[in-house]
Amino acid sequence: MKLPWLDELAPFPPSASALGPGSDAPGLLAAGGGLSVDRLVNAYRRGIFPWYADGQPVLWWTPDPRMLLPVADFRLHRSLRKTLQRFLRTPGCEVRFDSAFRRVIDACANTPRLGQPGTWIVPEMVDAYVRLHEAGVAHSVETWIDGELVGGLYGLGLGRMVFGESMFAHRTDASKIALAALVAFCRAHQIEQIDCQQHTGHLASLGAAPVSRTRFEAHLAATVALPGPARWAYDAEDWTLLGIPPGPQVASLSP
Known part of the structure; x- marks a missing residue:
């Protein structure tokens, strides 16, 4: 599966499309898109949060289970x-x-x-x-x-x-x-x-x-x-x- 790349205006993909338990990164949904207040609020309202290391792009997650x-x-x-x-x-x-x-x-x-x-x-x-x-x-x-x-x-x-x-x-x-x-x-x-x-x-x-x-x-x-x-x-x-x-x-x- 190719990880969706978000620009500043792109909506988040459906949470069901996140990587599954058999993958290397279960719950990983998308990358990119920045960390504006509106983007973060929209993400949390949908159960999505950013988590990434220094040198990586913004990575968005929605693990299952939670x-x-x-x-x-x-x-x-x-x-x-x-x-x-x-x-x-x-x-x-x-x-x-x-x-x-x-x-x-x-x-x-x-x-x-x-x-x-x-x-x-x-x-x-x-x-x-x-x-x-x-x-x-x-x-x-x-x-x-x-x-x-x-x-x-x-x-x-x-x-x-x-x-x-x-x-x-x-x-x-x-x-x-x-x-x-x-x-x-x-x-x-x-x-x-x-x-x-x-x-x-x-x-x-x-x-x-x-x-x-x-x-x-x-x-x-x-x-x-x-x-x-x-x-x-x-x-x-x-x-x-x-x-x-x-x-x-x-x-x-x-x-």
Whole structure:
């Protein structure tokens, strides 16, 4: 099969035409087309995302199956629950939304990962997602200790769907704290699923599970056009939706 090459105006091909499980790149759909805000929003609305290495063209993917985290199934393991309770009681420990988006995505790109010699978050991708953030589409959830950014994640919010992209931790469990805060936020705003794109054992341990591309696309069709959160902001009271007292952080820490 010849991979479709997109120009700036070319539409995406049907997702069913993506390379199948017997290929060298299962889920690969097309190449090219650039990373404009409109192109990226259109892609995510259809369950398509860019993923490529430095020196490659933009590559677009729609894997089958797709890894999703139903927020109702999030596994708050006993150890993480204790970590969260201690974090929320400790002065100087904060969760923030959207206060340092570029720092978060830069940290995701530059934090070494076991078994990964490089990163797919190339400079062109960083600039593109910063533009998405400026357009109110991409968001960060951040873990801070004594004024230091120690962990976090970033992703997209479209309607009542959240698309997780990457996370990092410079302190133990710092990214898990951010993910738990995102899950609590989603529960508070009737967002049922977080897209995790591809399977990892870590995500599976937290409740994520694979679903077929067909089922995923049906969920997108039903949710991305719905009214989303009026504002992406941290609210300490959301922790109660995970069964955790909010502690002293009762006010929003978002700008």
